[in-house]
Amino acid sequence: MLLGLAQPTSGEGMVLGSPLGTLEARRQVGYLPELFRYQSWLKAREVLGLHCRLAQLERSSWPAAIKGALATVGLSDRADDKVAGFSKGMQQRLGLGVALLGNPRLVLLDEPTSALDPVGRHDVREVVRGLRDQGAAVFLNSHLLSEVELVCDRVAVVDHGRVVAAGRLDELLARPQVRVRCTGLSAEARQALSAFGEITDDEGWLTVGGIGSDRVPDLVRAIVDGGGRVHAVDPGQQTLEERFLQLIEAA
Amino acid sequence: MATWVIASVTWRELVRRKLVFALLALTAIVIGVTGWGFSRVPGLHLDGQPLTQGEIHTAAAQLLLLVMFMFSFVLALTCAFLAAPAVAGDLESGVAQGLLARPLRRRELILGRWLGLALPITVYTVFSTTLEFGLVHWTTGYWPGQPIAAEAALLVEGLVLLTFTLALSTRISAITAGVIAVIAFGTMWLGGVAGAFGQVFHNNAITNVGVVTHFLIPTDGLWHAAVYAMEPSAFATEAARGLGSSFEAASGPTAGYLAWVAVWLVAVLGLALFSFQSREA
Numbered sequence: 450m451l452l453g454l455a456q457p458t459s460g461e462g463m464v465l466g467s468p469l470g471t472l473e474a475r476r477q478v479g480y481l482p483e484l485f486r487y488q489s490w491l492k493a494r495e496v497l498g499l500h501c502r503l504a505q506l507e508r509s510s511w512p513a514a515i516k517g518a519l520a521t522v523g524l525s526d527r528a529d530d531k532v533a534g535f536s537k538g539m540q541q542r543l544g545l546g547v548a549l550l551g552n553p554r555l556v557l558l559d560e561p562t563s564a565l566d567p568v569g570r571h572d573v574r575e576v577v578r579g580l581r582d583q584g585a586a587v588f589l590n591s592h593l594l595s596e597v598e599l600v601c602d603r604v605a606v607v608d609h610g611r612v613v614a615a616g617r618l619d620e621l622l623a624r625p626q627v628r629v630r631c632t633g634l635s636a637e638a639r640q641a642l643s644a645f646g647e648i649t650d651d652e653g654w655l656t657v658g659g660i661g662s663d664r665v666p667d668l669v670r671a672i673v674d675g676g677g678r679v680h681a682v683d684p685g686q687q688t689l690e691e692r693f694l695q696l697i698e699a700a
Numbered sequence: 701m702a703t704w705v706i707a708s709v710t711w712r713e714l715v716r717r718k719l720v721f722a723l724l725a726l727t728a729i730v731i732g733v734t735g736w737g738f739s740r741v742p743g744l745h746l747d748g749q750p751l752t753q754g755e756i757h758t759a760a761a762q763l764l765l766l767v768m769f770m771f772s773f774v775l776a777l778t779c780a781f782l783a784a785p786a787v788a789g790d791l792e793s794g795v796a797q798g799l800l801a802r803p804l805r806r807r808e809l810i811l812g813r814w815l816g817l818a819l820p821i822t823v824y825t826v827f828s829t830t831l832e833f834g835l836v837h838w839t840t841g842y843w844p845g846q847p848i849a850a851e852a853a854l855l856v857e858g859l860v861l862l863t864f865t866l867a868l869s870t871r872i873s874a875i876t877a878g879v880i881a882v883i884a885f886g887t888m889w890l891g892g893v894a895g896a897f898g899q900v901f902h903n904n905a906i907t908n909v910g911v912v913t914h915f916l917i918p919t920d921g922l923w924h925a926a927v928y929a930m931e932p933s934a935f936a937t938e939a940a941r942g943l944g945s946s947f948e949a950a951s952g953p954t955a956g957y958l959a960w961v962a963v964w965l966v967a968v969l970g971l972a973l974f975s976f977q978s979r980e981a
Contacts, residue, residue: 452801453981472803482803488709490716502705503802547798557706 451557452480465554476505479548483559483590485541485614489533493543496532497550504551518546530534545576556580557588562596567693574600598689606696613700622687626658627665630681631672638675642668654683702804706812707714707819710786714820723778727828731835734767738839753841761932765947768854768930769834771918772923776885779821781823783865784878786813787976792873800981809865814969817862825855842932850929857922861885863965864917867972871979888913889946893922896945899943918961925953936941941966 450457453470459568467474485569487496497515519525522542532540541564555583558577562631576586577600581650584639591597597604598618614621630653639655643649645668646659659669662684714720741759744751751759787810790796799809826899831849837843844850863883868877895910897903928936928949939950953961 454797454800456978456980472805475801475803478801480798482794482797482801484797485796486794488713488795490713499705499709500798502861503702503799505803544798667868 452478455642472530477554479550479553479556480559481541481544481548481556481561485544485564487532487543489549490531491665491673492531493519493535493546494528496543498548500547500550506551509624514550518549521549521579522546523572538566538569542564542569542572545573547590547594549576549580553585555586555588557590558589561589562593564592570596573599594689594693602637604689606693606700608697611700614696620690622689622692625661626656626685626687627660627662627668628683629655629657629668629672630686631655631677634672634677638672638677641675642671645671702808706799706804706809707816710816711820713783714816719782720820727824730771731828731831734763735831735835735839737781738763738836741840742905744796745804750888752976756840757842757932758928758934760842761844761930762947763896764836764842764844764931765834765927768850768926769923769947771828771832772854772857772926775821775854776861776919777861777882778824779817779858779879779928780865780878780885782817782821783813783862784869784881785874786817786866787869788872788874788877789869789962791981796981803934804874810870810969810973810976814863814866814966814972817866821862822855825858826851829854844930846929847935850926851928853922853926853953856965857919860919860922860961860965860968863968863972867968867975870972870976874922884917885919888917888920889923891916891947892924897911914957917961918957918964921953921957922961924941924949928952951959 450466451462451469457469464468464474465477467477488499491499494515497518498511501511501514503632505582515528516525519528520610522545524539524542524546526536527539532543535689541561545561548558558573562573570665577589579603580587587600589597589601591617594611601618602693603616604618604621605612606621628651632653634655639648645664646657649656649658660668665682665684669682672679730902738760739756742751742756744759746755766979768884787796790799795805796809802805830847831846833844833850861884864884865881868880872880891909891913894912895907895913898906898908909918914924927947931948933947936950939945939948
């Protein structure tokens, strides 16, 4: 809808100051579709050339733009090969190169690492960080939440088309918590630990929710003072995937 | 500007996919085979006597109409097979998403595709028919009465089917669009044959079938326009006496019919634009 590929049934929106879907909005956006396919009978360089023309870039800037895009996505040595001979991962790299042409202010990446190996995923993360450093906004849509966690500043969780949570990643993740494996703790001492946060038992582990990392030593001391023996301390951070499942279940 | 970008990509695709090479090679073969056939006509005998110049012309005209009928069929199939995947193929593969995310109007994509296919079809039609007419004239001395009108009618016949298939391609799959277009072409031809039967037997109902099909999708009407432009006047006289067939035409197309064809083309192309504009990519 941002790019005019689907029509809104109602309402309106703006992209970089232009009504969504308009030519002006699309001029400032780079896009890698989830279903990335490019003309199989063209060479990689020619696909980029076609998009330079369609993006209405200055003709004089085409060679540098194409060379830069190929280098960024690691396809410089395959520039004159036809897309038909590309693996899915190479086609996805090419698609990323297409999205980067013309230094767009907004880049929409739909599942950009779905066909890539670990090296490719690392490269995409570097590209995304590079775009961020250049001042571009990157809109990353992915089911690989570990990837999202590694590169995104802000996250929105969507369930059945509705945003169920949105915000900065550190805000979105649940309160910090620490897990302590301990024995010999009296009931009174356990009760006293609630001063540190919400206490839950989980197969020999005590989980203290909402505790700041600076208070963990105090917590350990309180357990020992209460007669408990500490076997392990795990200052675990909730992953985005765990938080995602929580949110979806709650929704 | 963007329309020409899409058109030029379409041309390049036709070249890269070796379609242009295939058409040139097949045209060369057809010209060679028919050229040999036409070159034998002046040496034929009838009742032990060599053919007169008039008989040679009549035989050449009949053979030319047969060859051009085959050409019009091949042209129609070519147009259907080219236009069917022109939009539907891009939508099915996902190529369209990459294109339409650019500052490209949807009408520019459709018009670019149409131009990208129509221009090579025009070159192919004019080149092939001119070569065939020249060959017939060189070997038999026969020259169609209105060669340019014949070429134009054959070309527009192809463009009608191209436009019709392109419009289908904006909504249904490539294979279905192609099949519908070919069946529609065949049905219109059968409607024309039925209309000729109706005239022979003075049956208005059957005659009207031919009239309706000439207007519904004007491929057969344009074929008859091409026939009239290629046939000797004797054939037209024969057809006027009610002995018409798909290879004879009593008269050329009226100005009203040509205007209808122009309106039909613009309307169906407009329908394709509207259809593509209002769908998700």
